[in-house]
Amino acid sequence: MTSSTDSDRVVVAGRDIAAAADRIFELIADPSLQPSWDGNDNLSEAPVNQRVHAVGDVFLMTTTKGNVRENHVVEFVEGRCIAWKPAEPGQDAPGHLWRWDLEPIDSAQTRVTHTYDWTRLTDERRFPRARATTTESLRASLDRLAALAERSAT
Numbered sequence: 001m002t003s004s005t006d007s008d009r010v011v012v013a014g015r016d017i018a019a020a021a022d023r024i025f026e027l028i029a030d031p032s033l034q035p036s037w038d039g040n041d042n043l044s045e046a047p048v049n050q051r052v053h054a055v056g057d058v059f060l061m062t063t064t065k066g067n068v069r070e071n072h073v074v075e076f077v078e079g080r081c082i083a084w085k086p087a088e089p090g091q092d093a094p095g096h097l098w099r100w101d102l103e104p105i106d107s108a109q110t111r112v113t114h115t116y117d118w119t120r121l122t123d124e125r126r127f128p129r130a131r132a133t134t135t136e137s138l139r140a141s142l143d144r145l146a147a148l149a150e151r152s153a154t
Contacts, residue, residue, distance in 0.1 A: 013138035014113040019149035039140025095120035
C-alpha cells in the first residue's frame with residue numbers, strides 16, 4: 001500500500017480569465033454546460049434546469065462511461081465560490097471534492113482557482129482515478145472554461 005500525504009491529495013490550478021466573474025460562474029454553476037469545458041473528458045451530459053443556487057443543492061451528471069453521479073453542493077457563494085462532492089445515486093459521497101473560487105480582478109478579468117481535494121477519500125479502489133487527476137487536467141478545464149467565457153465576453 002502506498003501512503004499519501006494530505007498535500008499529495010490536493011490538486012490546484014489557477015489562471016486569470018478575461019471575462020467577468022458572473023459570466024464565468026454561470027458556466028460553472030449550470031451543470032448542463034460543464035461537459036463543454038471539462039478538461040478531464042469525464043463528463044458526458046447533465047439535464048438542463050439544474051442551475052445551482054445554494055449549499056444543499058444536488059445536481060445530476062452522466063459520465064462518459066454512462067454512470068450517473070449526484071453532486072452534492074457543500075460550498076456556495078453566488079459569483080465567487082462553488083464546491084461539490086460527487087456520489088453514486090442514493091449513496092454517501094466517498095470523500096472527494098471539486099471546488100471553484102473566483103476573484104474579480106476588475107470588471108472584465110477574474111482570477112479563477114480550481115481545486116480537486118481527495119484528502120477525505122477512504123475507498124482505496126478510487127485512489128488510482130483520484131491520482132490521475134493532475135494539475136494539467138485542472139488546467140485543461142480552466143483553459144476550456146476561459147475560451148468559452150472569453151468568447152462570450154466579446
